Amino acid sequence: MSAGSLNTLELGYLRPVAKWLRCFEDLGNVVVVCLLFTLPLLEIILRNLFHLPGLYGSEQYSGHLLFILALSAGLYTQRQHMHLGLSIINIHLPFGWQRVLSSVKLFWATVILLMIGISSWVFLESFVGEEMIGVIPLRLILYLFPLSIGLFILRLMLGTSPVVSEEAPLPRWLRVLLVIAGIALAWYLSQISILHYYMNDINLSFEEQEKLFVREDLLFSGFAKIGYWLIGFTLLLFLLGFPIFLTLAGVSYVLFNLNFGQVELIPNAFYTLFTGEGNLNSLPLFALAGFILSEGNSSKRLVDFFQHLCRNLPGGIGIVVIVTSTFFTVVTGASGITILALGGLLYSIMQKAGYSKGFSIGLLTTCGSVGLLFPPSLPIIIYGTKVGVSIKSLFLAGLLPGLLITFVLCVLVVWQARKQSRKPVIADQSSRALLHKGWVAAGELLLPLFIFLAYFYFKVTAREISALTVCYALILNLVIHRDYGLRRLPTIFRNLFMTMGGILLVIGFARSYSDHFVFFNFHGFLQNYITNHIESSFGFLFLVNVVLLLAGCFLDIFSAIYILAPLISSLGEIFMIPAEQLGIIFLFNLELGYITPPVGLSLFLASYRFRVPLLKIYRYVVPFFLISLVLVLLVTYVPWLSTWLPSLFP
Incomplete structure (x- = not known):
């Protein structure tokens, strides 16, 4: 268990409870990811082997599982202190000022979280029916939203948190006071949302409704006087390391109130993003496939092959990085997963070749998304399906722009290579060695073809393609190459939870x-x-x-x-x-x-x-x-x- 996890709760008598809670959260995350993986596979089996229409409501189940994962993995990321924030000057502040800044951020984080929690409760109460998701009532799933917010606030109060500087920790009594003060202010600022809840009561008399409308006007006018100051304050804290997901949530809340909108639309947007129409539920599975491949030697096999292929080209290492990243993005179908899966290995290779740290990271961050323009790009498939454009025509249309940006990046690394003299040492530069490297990396090289055939021949969806990619990666690393055993899977899951927890909340x-x-x-x-x-x-x-x-x-x-x-x-x-x-x-x-x-x-x-x-x-x-x-x-x-x-x- 990491040091960050051990410090999550400082009260000694609560540590056993905290330990069991963490185990329950981790187990829940594993179950959710396994279900996300299993459901599309069942769809494929029922449709292709038994000629059945598929699993009824499968996409609906997957969407709600992703909603649960966003909240539960977000709590995991909080435990690891890995929620993203932008830090410009706070790390250079004296210790006393860092404590002041930590106090302000803790206070404002509580305010935003509770305001969102209250709006999520009002959103929850708007569901008057008994809609079911499988055998689980929808309301039970929606209760996870305010419950997760409550756990966020509890951890802010009782333990170190990602909004507090680790160099300037706050004493427990101060954290408790700040959270209580934040709750009081959040309750006051949430009166408009609470008022909306009471106004939905159809049993109110006309006079009572009139009184509520008058009070609502007063609240809106009062909020209008401070709303833009609150936005400015939140953005200032963002520049000082405030988590990005809290910044977006806080600014959204204020904007809806300033424009007389119902803030319940914020949790509604969060909920519909993951459960509505779309292929976002393929993102964690593609990320999982990327982590499975990168945990073994798949990335090394790809790099070895492309390194032999580009061995005689000037700036060959940089070109290898671009080609490998582009290829891997085509394989996984999701931009950014390449950074997670191959970033460490490719960065190390560029450093050994003499490229600067800034150039290496900038290149790897950029070329992680270049593969989106090449077939069988998942976004191209989705775009063509959505607007009714020939997917074949879109594939062809993306080739020249994709080759153009790849060429320009290759020219850039060749130009940059003139500033460094270290060359990769390849003992055997023969064609036979190239063929051998190609044979060793055949599993990875054939993965795009596998995805292409799965989509066009077996007519699978994006969600099903992501599950098949996970299967392919598992078979490749666990069975064929035996890069590692099942004992490595918990590490892969932990990396997935930490990353998805930060990204999905944002x-x-x-x-x-x-x-x-x-x-x-x-x-x-x-x-x-x-x-x-x-x-x-x-x-x-x-x-x-x-x-x-x-x-x-x-x-x-x-x-x-x-x-x-x-x-x-x-x-x-x-x-x-x-x-x-x-x-x-x-x-x-x-x-x-x-x-x-x-x-x-x-x-x-x-x-x-x-x-x-x-x-x-x-x-x-x-x-x-x-x-x-x-x-x-x-x-x-x-x-x-x-x-x-x-x-x-x-």
């Missing part, structure tokens, strides 16, 4: 932030603005670049496809933009969004993997971001890059 509350614009008809405003003020296709495409770049910062690529793709596609028809070109523009922009500060998903994953503060990740990635931005604009305004190949193979 994605969930980022969705509530973006839903603020959806709720206030940003779609309609955008459509009206485009149709009334933009006359040329160039102006439309520029606006698309801006909107998608911002969306890529706050939405995972699957949610962005389901939310924005139909709107962008329909508007593209007005300006006669080829469907294939618009699809690649859409995906290329979102790919760039993954490395766009401050909340690009790949930036978080890189911070996790390389144990580097986010601020340094931003600095390392900026040159690659600017290069990618130029390439995005080039693909946007030079149509033949994405339309030429589809025109050759209609």
Whole structure:
């Protein structure tokens, strides 16, 4: 057990209870992931072997399991003190000021958590029916939201927390007082949400309803006076290391109140993100496949093969890193998983080859998402299915842009290689050695073909592809190569929980932030603005670049496809933009969004993997971001890059 876990609760008589609670949480996480893995496999077996329609409600079950995993893994990440935050100046503050800052962050974290907890309770009470998820009442699952918030607050009060500086720990009595004060302020700020709960009571008389409406107006006017100050205060704390998921939750809460929206929409957005239409439930399984492959020697086999393949090229090690990362992203179908799975090995290789730390991390963070433009890219498949565009045409349209960014990155590493003199030593450079390395890595090299055939021949869904990829990775590492045994699986699960706990909470509350614009008809405003003020296709495409770049910062690529793709596609028809070109523009922009500060998903994953503060990740990635931005604009305004190949193979 880690030192962070041992310090979770300092009260000695509570440690046995805390230990059992941690074991229960860990077991629950394992069960949830195993069910997420098993359900799609049952779907495949029932459909292909027994010719049955499948397991009724399987996707609904998976969505609710992912909702549970987001909350339970978030608690695991809290125990490990690994929730992401941006730290600029707080680490340079004197000890006394660090204690003050820790106190303020602990207090404000309690305020935000309790406000979200109260809104989740109101959201829960809006479910008046007896809807069931399998044999489990939906309300029972939804109770996990306020329960998880309660555990977050309890751990803030009784133990060290990720919002408190480890260099300036707070005494227990002070933590208790700060949490109590935070609860009091949160209760006051949540009166609007609580009022909504009482206003839903149909038994209220007309006079009572009038009194509640008057009180609501007073609360809204009072909140309007301090709302923007609260947003500014939250963003200031964000710059001083406040967790990102709490920043997004707090800003979302204030924005909804300022715009007379119901804050219950925040937990509703969190819930619907994981349980609604989409393929986000494939993300933990692809991540699991990546961890299984990286825990063994799969990444080493791939690197050995590509290193022999590029042995005579200048800057060959950098090219190996780019090709391997791109290939692995194609294999897993999810951007960012490559950073987690291969980041450590590839970073070590680049360091040995003489590349600087900043260049290495920047390159690895960037090229982790390049494979999204190559077949059998999962986002391309989902986009084509969603908007009704030929997937084959999209595959062809993505080839040249994908090759272009790969070529530019290769030129960059070759140029950078002139500053270092160390070359990789390859004892046997013969073609026979290359064939041998290819044979050894055949399992990994054939994985994209396996995914391609699974989708197009067996007609499996994205969720089922992710489960099959886990099966493939397990067989490859446990049976064929025997890289490790079953005893290594707990380590893989722990890495998965820690990563998913941080990422899923950020994605969930980022969705509530973006839903603020959806709720206030940003779609309609955008459509009206485009149709009334933009006359040329160039102006439309520029606006698309801006909107998608911002969306890529706050939405995972699957949610962005389901939310924005139909709107962008329909508007593209007005300006006669080829469907294939618009699809690649859409995906290329979102790919760039993954490395766009401050909340690009790949930036978080890189911070996790390389144990580097986010601020340094931003600095390392900026040159690659600017290069990618130029390439995005080039693909946007030079149509033949994405339309030429589809025109050759209609």
